[in-house]
Amino acid sequence: MASGKTGGLKRYHDLNGWLFIAPSVLLIGVFLVYPIFRSLYLSFFSGKGMMMKFAGFGNVVRLWNDPVFIQALTNTVTFFVVQVPIMILLALMLAAVLNNDKLKFIGFFRTAIFLPCVASLVAYSVLFKSMFSVDGVVNQALMAVGLIGAPIGWLTEPFWAKVLVILAITWRWTGYNMIFYLAALQNIDKSIYEAAKIDGVPAWARFFYITIPMLKPVILFTTIISTIGTIQLFDEVYNLTEGKGGPANSTITLSLYIYNLTFRFMPSFGYAATISYVIVIMVALFSFLQFYAARDRS
Amino acid sequence: MNASRILGTALQYAFLGLAAFLSIFPFFWMVISASNTSIDIIGGKTSFGDAFSTNVTNFFTQVDVPLVFWNSTKVAVLATVLTIVVSSLAGYGFEMFKSKARERVYSLVLLTLMIPFGALMIPLFMMMAKTGLINTHIAIMLPTIASAFIIFYFRQSTKAFPTELRDAAKVDGLKEWQIFFYIYMPVMRSTYAAAFVIVFMTNWNNYLWPLIVLQSNETKTITLVVSSLASAYYPDYGVVMIGTILATLPTLFVFFVMQRQFVQGMLGSVK
Numbered sequence: 383m384a385s386g387k388t389g390g391l392k393r394y395h396d397l398n399g400w401l402f403i404a405p406s407v408l409l410i411g412v413f414l415v416y417p418i419f420r421s422l423y424l425s426f427f428s429g430k431g432m433m434m435k436f437a438g439f440g441n442v443v444r445l446w447n448d449p450v451f452i453q454a455l456t457n458t459v460t461f462f463v464v465q466v467p468i469m470i471l472l473a474l475m476l477a478a479v480l481n482n483d484k485l486k487f488i489g490f491f492r493t494a495i496f497l498p499c500v501a502s503l504v505a506y507s508v509l510f511k512s513m514f515s516v517d518g519v520v521n522q523a524l525m526a527v528g529l530i531g532a533p534i535g536w537l538t539e540p541f542w543a544k545v546l547v548i549l550a551i552t553w554r555w556t557g558y559n560m561i562f563y564l565a566a567l568q569n570i571d572k573s574i575y576e577a578a579k580i581d582g583v584p585a586w587a588r589f590f591y592i593t594i595p596m597l598k599p600v601i602l603f604t605t606i607i608s609t610i611g612t613i614q615l616f617d618e619v620y621n622l623t624e625g626k627g628g629p630a631n632s633t634i635t636l637s638l639y640i641y642n643l644t645f646r647f648m649p650s651f652g653y654a655a656t657i658s659y660v661i662v663i664m665v666a667l668f669s670f671l672q673f674y675a676a677r678d679r680s
Numbered sequence: 681m682n683a684s685r686i687l688g689t690a691l692q693y694a695f696l697g698l699a700a701f702l703s704i705f706p707f708f709w710m711v712i713s714a715s716n717t718s719i720d721i722i723g724g725k726t727s728f729g730d731a732f733s734t735n736v737t738n739f740f741t742q743v744d745v746p747l748v749f750w751n752s753t754k755v756a757v758l759a760t761v762l763t764i765v766v767s768s769l770a771g772y773g774f775e776m777f778k779s780k781a782r783e784r785v786y787s788l789v790l791l792t793l794m795i796p797f798g799a800l801m802i803p804l805f806m807m808m809a810k811t812g813l814i815n816t817h818i819a820i821m822l823p824t825i826a827s828a829f830i831i832f833y834f835r836q837s838t839k840a841f842p843t844e845l846r847d848a849a850k851v852d853g854l855k856e857w858q859i860f861f862y863i864y865m866p867v868m869r870s871t872y873a874a875a876f877v878i879v880f881m882t883n884w885n886n887y888l889w890p891l892i893v894l895q896s897n898e899t900k901t902i903t904l905v906v907s908s909l910a911s912a913y914y915p916d917y918g919v920v921m922i923g924t925i926l927a928t929l930p931t932l933f934v935f936f937v938m939q940r941q942f943v944q945g946m947l948g949s950v951k
Binding site: 395396398399400401402403405406407409410413414415416417418420421424475476479480482485490491493494495496497498500501502503504505506508509510511512513515516517518519520521522553557561562565585610613614616617620621624625636637640641644645651654655658659661662665666669 | 702704713723724726782789793795797803822856885907932935
């Protein structure tokens with residue numbers, strides 16, 4: 383009798399557990415798990431539209447002979463290799479300064495620097511496009527302070543178009559990363575800094591030898607999520623370049639290329655799915671790095 | 681106070697001042713430009729002009745504003761409510777009813793965090809095409825409802841839910857679903873508020889998936905409208921600015937009203 387009752391309780395506990403998680407698990411199965419395997423399957427097919435035929439690893443071979451893919455891959459890697467370290471360092475410096483409660487108007491500065499996170503990706507891309515026109519406000523300001531002699535073709539020269547994308551992402555996401563560092567810094571015992579100050583350690587050394595080592599786990603975490611975000615870059619380049627990733631494919635990213643292959647022209651579902659798996663592999667590598675680091679810590 | 685300390689403080693203020701200026705400037709630019717003509721805007725004019733009413737009028741003639749706003753609001757609010765209800769059920773379920781099998785399912789759920797959207801869009805598009813859901817708002821919402829981030833967030837938050845409350849409710853004869861809806865939800869309202877802010881912002885600003893699925897003007901959301909106005913061969917930036925203001929206002933409003941929940945939700949959902 384007693385064992386029967388605990389058995390019933392256990393079943394009751396179990397049934398409730400499954401019922402509570404069922405809607406989410408079902409949705410994840412249909413809209414995440416099934417499609418990710420479906421694109422793997424599609425990557426073995428070639429052809430346009432619904433006329434697809436089995437191609438084995440043909441799409442993988444096609445990747446290496448496709449200059450646009452190589453360009454998209456190079457651009458994507460360039461964006462995260464250049465942009466993420468700049469942004470992380472900037473966010474760290476801002477957080478270190480903002481952690482100083484003795485400064486006045488600290489609340490205003492925090493809110494102001496955080497504000498870009500509120501902007502929609504489309505809206506701020508469009509704003510940047512108008513600010514960085516040839517005769518636009520940015521070129522005028524740079525010329526007024528004497529940094530440049532002639533207007534820069536931000537949207538027409540391949541090199542500067544890349545710089546513009548990097549500037550734009552940095553504007554949008556630095557404050558976001560800063561919030562993580564600020565939250566972590568507030569958990570650090572202030573007496574460590576006081577002790578270092580008394581010992582005559584200069585501010586820059588306190589930053590490099592105390593702040594950065596103490597924040598190492600958060601820095602690693604934000605670096606990886608920023609990298610994963612940048613690997614999937616789409617909204618910004620699409621809206622800065624009218625969906626072309628130009629000039630001359632200089633800002634095309636993997637996601638934009640997949641979009642163009644699928645939705646701009648006659649769709650090449652199979653080949654586009656193969657490219658999407660390049661993103662899957664890159665993201666998986668960085669995610670495992672994240673899991674590994676997190677496990678190391680605990 | 682010695683000279684180097686004063687210099688240090690001055691440098692800190694200069695650094696913060698510059699960063700704050702650069703952070704705010706595009707918002708200021710958006711407001712200024714809404715009152716200027718397109719030629720003035722790409723010419724870099726930084727003072728208020730007198731084209732504001734023309735821009736507003738042109739925007740309202742080119743765009744069915746009430747409809748577009750209704751589309752965006754409907755999609756964002758519905759998707760957000762569904763996401764937080766479904767995800768909090770799961771977060772609560774995983775934490776309150778622990779079992780070996782469910783822990784394994786939970787690990788798989790967390791694994792889906794690393795699935796990039798780029799690898800989903802083709803199969804999802806084909807799925808929606810097959811079921812005739814292309815160009816509907818249901819197609820926009822369905823794939824966004826299941827979110828491993830938010831499930832994780834709710835499971836972490838549930839750890840702080842006092843179990844005595846649940847035990848007491850059980851003694852009073854409440855069923856599990858009643859405990860969830862009548863006790864857990866009200867007690868956890870600040871967790872819900874933070875989740876709402878984050879998920880709402882994501883949905884309101886969602887772009888790539890709506891861009892793929894929504895093809896007629898009757899279904900388009902504000903982000904799509906702004907994007908298509910700005911990608912014209914000769915965009916009328918004055919009109920575009922009115923659009924960016926309308927697209928940004930709701931999120932700015934949510935941010936200023938619920939700043940604390942915003943930060944809490946952001947740190948919590950990814951921690």
